Amino acid sequence: MSLEDIEQELCGIETITDAALLEKLSLDYYHFSPILEQQLKLKRADLVVRPKNESEVLRIAKVSVERRIPLTLRGSGTGNYGQCIPLNGGIVLDTGNLNDIISLSAGLARVESGIKMGALDRHARKIGWELRMIPSIYHGATLGGFIGGGSGGAGSITYGMIWDCGNVLSLRLVSLEDEPRILELRGKEIAQVMHAYGTNAIITEIEVALAPAYPWLEMVVVFEDFMQAARFGQAISNSDGIVKKLVTILGYPIATDYIKALEEYLIDDCSCALLIISPWAIEAVEDLARQYQGQISYSKSEPARLLEFTWNHTTLLARSIDKDITYLQAFYYNLETVEHLYNKFQDEVMMHLEFVRLHGKPIPTGIPLVRYSSEQRLNEIIQYHRDSGASIANPHTYILEDGGDGQINQGQLNLKRQLDPHGLLNPGKMRAWSIPF
Numbered sequence: 001m002s003l004e005d006i007e008q009e010l011c012g013i014e015t016i017t018d019a020a021l022l023e024k025l026s027l028d029y030y031h032f033s034p035i036l037e038q039q040l041k042l043k044r045a046d047l048v049v050r051p052k053n054e055s056e057v058l059r060i061a062k063v064s065v066e067r068r069i070p071l072t073l074r075g076s077g078t079g080n081y082g083q084c085i086p087l088n089g090g091i092v093l094d095t096g097n098l099n100d101i102i103s104l105s106a107g108l109a110r111v112e113s114g115i116k117m118g119a120l121d122r123h124a125r126k127i128g129w130e131l132r133m134i135p136s137i138y139h140g141a142t143l144g145g146f147i148g149g150g151s152g153g154a155g156s157i158t159y160g161m162i163w164d165c166g167n168v169l170s171l172r173l174v175s176l177e178d179e180p181r182i183l184e185l186r187g188k189e190i191a192q193v194m195h196a197y198g199t200n201a202i203i204t205e206i207e208v209a210l211a212p213a214y215p216w217l218e219m220v221v222v223f224e225d226f227m228q229a230a231r232f233g234q235a236i237s238n239s240d241g242i243v244k245k246l247v248t249i250l251g252y253p254i255a256t257d258y259i260k261a262l263e264e265y266l267i268d269d270c271s272c273a274l275l276i277i278s279p280w281a282i283e284a285v286e287d288l289a290r291q292y293q294g295q296i297s298y299s300k301s302e303p304a305r306l307l308e309f310t311w312n313h314t315t316l317l318a319r320s321i322d323k324d325i326t327y328l329q330a331f332y333y334n335l336e337t338v339e340h341l342y343n344k345f346q347d348e349v350m351m352h353l354e355f356v357r358l359h360g361k362p363i364p365t366g367i368p369l370v371r372y373s374s375e376q377r378l379n380e381i382i383q384y385h386r387d388s389g390a391s392i393a394n395p396h397t398y399i400l401e402d403g404g405d406g407q408i409n410q411g412q413l414n415l416k417r418q419l420d421p422h423g424l425l426n427p428g429k430m431r432a433w434s435i436p437f
């Protein structure tokens, strides 16, 4: 069947076949990884479709099943490991037009999956609520893409990761069975779809819990010593009375060399903490800054500015100055592991910590910057981290399991067997699917 025939079958639905647009809408931020860059740069969809509503999504699902055409979902394409890049061509379904807010009330939002997180957050703040957590690129990222391929961000120090129970309440899905249908998952069942790279179902609607919105205050605190900055970050994170949204620590020379916008708030050779806290926490934070020999150099209430120097924006900014920099995603769990790895790698792995709440406990995670020399050296660094007690969510692979703990997620696999029996959704990303059963 030709491309024209498929377009004919999808008549009335927006389709894109222009080569330049196909290239743009087939790729994401995979180039943060020199390894993925080589593997993925030439991958392209044959056709991009932009449905406006769920019935158009159902029609696309039917064509994909009847014609056995691969179907890969795309939010805004801000993922970092090729999650939305089609490995085998076929159709890319761009959710950008599925962007309605279905309902918004105190503590709760129900939305279409392609809504931009920035837009939803803005609407929620008008009624005194906000998203519980946002990636640093939240203005552009979709909520469906964050659930399908993201993990956490500002807010994770209080609410944990996106997949922690109670953050997402329900997901409405379209299946790719012989007769595609709509179904809704609630409660713990939704874990089968969360962070599954769109390999087992199309999310069309999402119900999320919201957080009370604060008039946030941003702060930069500078330190001569990185480990003092890290201890300060842990102390703020441990302080339950300090209402907070962001605790980021950037080891020297990240801020001084790569974040020019912070220049006037830094001192020579410094590490720094970037914080978003409630304005009523200021005295408590000042006390802690004194205790750890930090100096507050910037303090301002909204509009927000610091978020775009944190999480994976730090990597983006560093790479805009030095293309040989790449990154890791680490769970250090404690400061002893941080200190050991800091001393071991020094300038080769520049420390960038993000504190998050994991199973009720505030811990240091990180997105350290790596001066890339070779794939072999990168793998040695990853292995050394693992041997030292850190977990690495490897951002240099597009395989779902290898980007996590390496284990097969049986719930996600079972759902794929049920809802995508022909293996058409994002083929090649879930390793478990290719293992005979």
Ligand SMILES: Cc1cc2nc3c(=O)[nH]c(=O)nc-3n(C[C@H](O)[C@H](O)[C@H](O)COP(=O)(O)OP(=O)(O)OC[C@H]3O[C@@H](n4cnc5c(N)ncnc54)[C@H](O)[C@@H]3O)c2cc1C
Pocket (backbone or CB within 6 Å): 028, 029, 072, 073, 074, 075, 076, 077, 078, 079, 080, 083, 084, 095, 113, 114, 134, 135, 136, 137, 140, 141, 142, 143, 144, 145, 146, 147, 148, 149, 150, 151, 152, 153, 154, 196, 197, 198, 199, 201, 202, 203, 204, 311, 312, 313, 316, 426
């Ligand atoms: C500068 C920068 C900063 C970032 N900061 C963060 C951060 O702070 N925290 C973080 O977690 N991530 C971060 N990311 C990674 C990425 O932005 C997030 O994962 C983001 O939320 C993805 O949203 P998206 O709409 O771009 O999704 P996409 O990249 O388009 O898709 C992500 C995955 O979800 C799947 N998907 C998309 N829509 C659906 C759907 N409707 N149903 C089922 N599956 C679907 C796709 O197939 C793909 O596998 C950052 C990336 C960049 C480039």
